[in-house]
Amino acid sequence: MNDIREVDVVVIGAGQAGLSSAYHLRRTGFVPDRDFVVLDHSPGPGGAWRYRWPSLTYGTVHGMHALPGMELTGADPARPSSEVITEYFDRYERAFGLRVRRPVDVRAVRAVRENGDGRLLVESSEGSWATRALISATGTWDRPFWPRYPGQETFRGRQLHTAQYPGPEAFAGLRVVVVGGGASGTQHLLEIAPYAASTTWVTRRPPVFREGPFDEEAGRAAVALVEERVRQGLPPRSVVSVTGLPLTDAIRQGIADGVLDRQPMFDRITPDGVEWKDGRRVEADVILWATGFRPAVDHLAPLRLREPGGGIRMEGTRVAADPRIHLVGYGPSASTIGANRAGRAAVRDIRRLLAEQPLAAA
Numbered sequence: 618m619n620d621i622r623e624v625d626v627v628v629i630g631a632g633q634a635g636l637s638s639a640y641h642l643r644r645t646g647f648v649p650d651r652d653f654v655v656l657d658h659s660p661g662p663g664g665a666w667r668y669r670w671p672s673l674t675y676g677t678v679h680g681m682h683a684l685p686g687m688e689l690t691g692a693d694p695a696r697p698s699s700e701v702i703t704e705y706f707d708r709y710e711r712a713f714g715l716r717v718r719r720p721v722d723v724r725a726v727r728a729v730r731e732n733g734d735g736r737l738l739v740e741s742s743e744g745s746w747a748t749r750a751l752i753s754a755t756g757t758w759d760r761p762f763w764p765r766y767p768g769q770e771t772f773r774g775r776q777l778h779t780a781q782y783p784g785p786e787a788f789a790g791l792r793v794v795v796v797g798g799g800a801s802g803t804q805h806l807l808e809i810a811p812y813a814a815s816t817t818w819v820t821r822r823p824p825v826f827r828e829g830p831f832d833e834e835a836g837r838a839a840v841a842l843v844e845e846r847v848r849q850g851l852p853p854r855s856v857v858s859v860t861g862l863p864l865t866d867a868i869r870q871g872i873a874d875g876v877l878d879r880q881p882m883f884d885r886i887t888p889d890g891v892e893w894k895d896g897r898r899v900e901a902d903v904i905l906w907a908t909g910f911r912p913a914v915d916h917l918a919p920l921r922l923r924e925p926g927g928g929i930r931m932e933g934t935r936v937a938a939d940p941r942i943h944l945v946g947y948g949p950s951a952s953t954i955g956a957n958r959a960g961r962a963a964v965r966d967i968r969r970l971l972a973e974q975p976l977a978a979a
């Protein structure tokens with residue numbers, strides 16, 4: 618496996634963003650396995666959907682857009698989205714012959730300066746590829762964000778993150794503290810409350826509930842805000858952090874029932890629970906951190922793309938500091954519709970780049 622294989626494009630990740638990119642590569646004449654490869658470290662299809670909890674049914678996910686070129690029709694809304702979408706991605710990969718290679722874990726991407734033909738070296742668990750362009754579509758699921766609080770290591774109960782959420786039954790009879798004011802935190806609370814002995818909801822900032830429908834214009838405005846951040850090289854924020862939480866019937870009911878009675882963030886964790894500065898305490902068996910995810914971009918660290926602001930400066934889907942590299946599903950394109958559009962935009966840009974820059978030594 619020491620041979621370095623040469624391709625025009627490496628796509629890292631086969632979630633919505635990677636598959637959309639692969640589809641557009643294929644459609645515009647790039648041949649899978651010859652001109653481009655798609656590498657994914659999961660054992661099977663589905664991207665992060667594969668790992669989502671069983672109670673997140675297809676009927677409860679909102680605004681899941683189909684991949685380009687193939688509708689997702691007739692799915693039973695009562696089935697877990699992890700099953701529905703995994704099967705759909707599997708069909709999609711076969712239908713378009715995308716030949717995703719898995720499990721292939723990409724560990725590092727480096728600039729190859731010495732041979733001078735302008736390639737990037739993609740190092741993985743299954744050997745290396747030298748590529749003229751890169752689409753990194755690695756999502757966020759692999760980088761759950763756990764904030765640190767004093768006393769955390771002394772807690773005698775169980776701590777887990779949304780990424781490990783097993784569904785509500787596991788919390789039967791337990792006292793649960795849920796941390797986080799996003800969509801996952803509120804969904805977890807609404808599900809767990811009927812099973813748990815008690816639930817407590819804490820968030821850093823008061824949650825912002827959004828009245829009224831979330832139309833296309835509001836969506837565009839939210840995406841534009843995240844886009845502006847990444848253009849400045851700041852870390853992207855989740856789209857929910859700029860749109861607020863939709864005030865659905867379930868959320869209204871949760872507020873009325875007192876399940877969504879938000880408390881400010883606690884100040885420390887004790888062996889038996891959590892504690893505020895004013896001496897108030899809540900005893901807990903479980904702390905569930907619904908504190909979000911960060912972009913999974915550690916494999917790009919050798920390229921030193923991070924700006925002083927803490928993010929990667931972007932121009933559309935292209936990394937400002939290196940036009941060979943595109944991040945799809947990053948920041949403003951971290952939604953199913955955004956990933957679709959970004960895949961197409963990245964491929965258009967890469968085609969132009971490759972046409973303008975023929976290899977020095979082919």
Ligand SMILES: Cc1cc2nc3c(=O)[nH]c(=O)nc-3n(C[C@H](O)[C@H](O)[C@H](O)COP(=O)(O)OP(=O)(O)OC[C@H]3O[C@@H](n4cnc5c(N)ncnc54)[C@H](O)[C@@H]3O)c2cc1C
Pocket residue numbers: 629630631632633634635656657658659663664665666669678679680681682721722723724754755756757758759801913916945946947951952953954956
């Ligand atoms: C609970 C939850 C619910 C959501 N619901 C919706 C919704 O209803 N509608 C919506 O539009 N969006 C939703 N989102 C956002 C959604 O996840 C994205 O829109 C989209 O599915 C992400 O696609 P992606 O391809 O960017 O990432 P992923 O689906 O995470 O795919 C990334 C892929 O990259 C692979 N990978 C990562 N690192 C490496 C590496 N180093 N080497 C090789 N492979 C690697 C992973 O194995 C994975 O297959 C939700 C997110 C969460 C957390």
